[in-house]
Amino acid sequence: MPATPANLVVQPLDRRPDLAENLSKLPELWPEFVQQDPISNFYYVTAVRDFPEHVLVGYDEDDPEVPVARAYTVPFQFGGEGRTVLPSDGWDAVIRWGALDRSLGRTPNLVSALEISIRPDRRGGGLAAVLLAAMRGNVRRLGFDTLVAPVRPTGKPAEPTTPMHEYARRTRPDGLPVDPWLRVHVRAGGEIVGVCPRAMVIAGTLAEWRAWTGLAFDETGVVEVPDALVPVHCSVEHDYAVYVEPGVWVRHDLSS
Numbered sequence: 109m110p111a112t113p114a115n116l117v118v119q120p121l122d123r124r125p126d127l128a129e130n131l132s133k134l135p136e137l138w139p140e141f142v143q144q145d146p147i148s149n150f151y152y153v154t155a156v157r158d159f160p161e162h163v164l165v166g167y168d169e170d171d172p173e174v175p176v177a178r179a180y181t182v183p184f185q186f187g188g189e190g191r192t193v194l195p196s197d198g199w200d201a202v203i204r205w206g207a208l209d210r211s212l213g214r215t216p217n218l219v220s221a222l223e224i225s226i227r228p229d230r231r232g233g234g235l236a237a238v239l240l241a242a243m244r245g246n247v248r249r250l251g252f253d254t255l256v257a258p259v260r261p262t263g264k265p266a267e268p269t270t271p272m273h274e275y276a277r278r279t280r281p282d283g284l285p286v287d288p289w290l291r292v293h294v295r296a297g298g299e300i301v302g303v304c305p306r307a308m309v310i311a312g313t314l315a316e317w318r319a320w321t322g323l324a325f326d327e328t329g330v331v332e333v334p335d336a337l338v339p340v341h342c343s344v345e346h347d348y349a350v351y352v353e354p355g356v357w358v359r360h361d362l363s364s
């Protein structure tokens with residue numbers, strides 16, 4: 109039976125290490141250009157080895173061999189020098205902080221969400237809230253009382269020129285965010301606490317951008333790329349283009 113909110117099982121890899129190899133059975137879940145963030149690549153290669161308790165796999169309860177979804181978080185120390193506010197380089201910063209703290213043996217006191225992804229053929233069935241609830245529960249299980257998330261709003265690619273601080277503030281008459289993914293976070297108990305204007309930075313030569321997107325990249329200026337949250341800045345004279353992806357900081361208080 110296909111996964112429904114009622115029969116989706118979500119397990120962390122420290123409890124079910126046997127599920128690790130199933131992660132590779134998921135189809136590629138992100139557009140090519142999004143996979144070019146050098147910091148992300150650093151995290152994904154080491155996550156299963158270094159942070160298995162922060163990697164979640166979702167599957168139909170009667171078919172553990174076939175993954176339906178995955179989710180990742182990263183723990184780090186917050187509150188010391190240079191770390192008193194949630195960083196403007198959201199996603200990239202928390203991955204760097206997590207890796208640095210692990211290598212220095214520092215005890216983490218905060219966890220950031222990095223990703224929740226559902227297989228394309230299973231989207232739109234209400235699984236997102238189940239994954240987020242499982243992530244919140246897992247972070248609590250690991251002894252943390254707060255989860256933060258540099259959220260990538262799923263409706264934003266439809267409005268690449270709208271500033272993120274304006275987009276993130278938009279609410280429906282019932283008070284919940286207009287953006288579907290922010291809405292899932294807020295309904296789960298998250299609070300929007302800010303914007304991280306440079307959550308992820310992806311730079312490449314024009315040849316690289318052409319290969320990643322199939323677009324021409326033959327004029328200096330801004331280029332709208334499908335699935336990008338904001339336009340990409342292109343310089344023909346200098347042979348590079350750069351994408352600075354903003355995110356929305358959401359804070360989940362898990363103490364109650």
Ligand SMILES: CC(C)(COP(=O)(O)OP(=O)(O)OC[C@H]1O[C@@H](n2cnc3c(N)ncnc32)[C@H](O)[C@@H]1OP(=O)(O)O)[C@@H](O)C(=O)NCCC(=O)NCCS
Pocket residue numbers: 137222223224225226227230231232233234235236237259260262288289291292
């Ligand atoms: C983001 C993601 C996890 C959401 O999962 P999903 O299965 O599509 O979402 P759900 O069916 O649980 O629905 C969640 C909300 O989005 C809405 N929604 C779902 N599909 C939608 C669509 N195509 N257009 C607009 N809204 C949509 C639902 O109505 C629901 O809102 P509601 O509860 O207020 O009605 C999934 O789309 C995904 O994996 N996307 C790619 C990876 C990604 O962007 N992850 C998030 C950043 S880490």
